[in-house]
Amino acid sequence: MQFSGTHRIEATPQEVWSFVTDPKGVSSCVPDVQSIETISPEQFKAVVKAGLGPVRGKFNFDIHWKELTEPSLARMSAQGKTPGSAVTMDTVMTLTPLDGGAATELSWTADVVVHGMIASVGARLMNGFVEKQTEQFFGCLSGKVKAV
Template sequence: MLFSGTVQIDAPRARTWAFLIDPDKVSSCGPGVESVEIIDAANFKVRAKVGVGFISAKFVVNMTFAELTAPDKAVIKASGQAPGSAVDAVGSMLLSGPPEGPTTMDWSAEVDISGSLAGVGARLMEGTANKIVGQTFDCIKAKLEG
């Protein structure tokens, strides 16, 4: 599944960049995130509870920055598991706009869900993904613009 979008954030580019590549900060905006464990500069582990329709699953997701080109481009790879289900994703973002803001973020994510969640939740997946993305960006905007 391919998701993409553009978000306008009324904040300077450098501050936006710093926030988005900080695992603790950005994860604090992920709905259902229970913990973030920093392993090294490029790797961290997120534990999150995700609900799709009537199913909820606790995922353990290994995140890796595959590319970090300050101050505008990042690619992150994620692979995670919940009992009977797995997620493999590649997300990328490109920031643009004047240094003082507002900052424009073009983002895309290719997400593959495997296992029971893919079967049982297939028809609910897009709605759920849009909801999670929406909540995440609302939170990011609120924290950066506030």
């Protein structure tokens, strides 16, 4: 499944970059993150409690930064699993300065593949789920980046 979006954030690309590439910062905007563990600058682990329709579980995510070109391009790959279900997600994020650098356009695409129960039972709920999560995430992000 492909998802994408473009958002305007009232902060400089550098400010946005610092926030979204910091696992602790970014995870503060992901609903239901239970823990974050940094393994190396390119790798961290996250435990996320997620519910998609009747499928609920604690997903253990392995997340890798595949590319970090500061402050304009980041590629991330994540594998998550919970008993009976698995998720892989490849995300690309590009930051473009707006208004002479006072604001930032964040464009993202995510290629999500789900396996197991979450796919069998939850696939038809996925679009709504992703939309809601994205909305919450960027709402939070805009607030936090400005506040920093």
